[in-house]
Amino acid sequence: MPKTQYYTATTIDGFIADSDNSLGWLFEAEDDINRSPFPAFFADVGAFAMGATTYEWVLEHDSMLSRPAKWHEYYGSVPCWVFTHRDLPPIPGVDLRFVSGDVRPVHAEMAAAAGDKNLWVVGGGELAGRFADAGLLDELILGVTPATLGAGAPLLPRRLTASRLSLTDVERRGQFAYLTYALAAPR
Secondary structure: OOOEEEEEEEEOOOEEEOOOOOOHHHHHOOOOHHHOOHHHHHHOEEEEEEEHHHHHHHHHHOOOOOOOHHHHHHHOOOOEEEEOOOOOOOOOOOOEEEEOOOHHHHHHHHHHHHOOOEEEEEEOHHHHHHHHHOOOOOEEEEEEEOOOOOOOEEOOOOOOOOOOEEEEEEEEEOOEEEEEEEEOOOO
């Protein structure tokens, strides 16, 4: 059965970006691409969603508008839904769908596009929280990075307690600890 998963890197103190929406802290950690579980994870993804801030970071960080082939190197032809209330530039030749509002109808569209593959909510934390609030988020996969920020964009800016979360896997890869939690629907 396909899952909707929030897979992200987080600091030890629970932030996914610093106060300037930078991920510089993430790239300071020892990074051995051969140790990353991301390629295997993404092989099972049939559609994904991100918020506007995440999309803008990807655009800027990898110069996607002038180098759209980079997007295809990372994500192939997997369709992406970008949640935004602003007009954002599309990346040429990429299957992007700009949406806003309720996550439920978008989740249904994503599931139809993904077929028997998983859905990935890449960021930010508020968007993942909206999927969780709607009972549409099945799993959290957290790559805990050896860093603390003290402030920034929170991992999930809402209350989720042990009554909804169940630890299903723990793995160490280099300097990263990967924690996987099953997430039950709200009661």
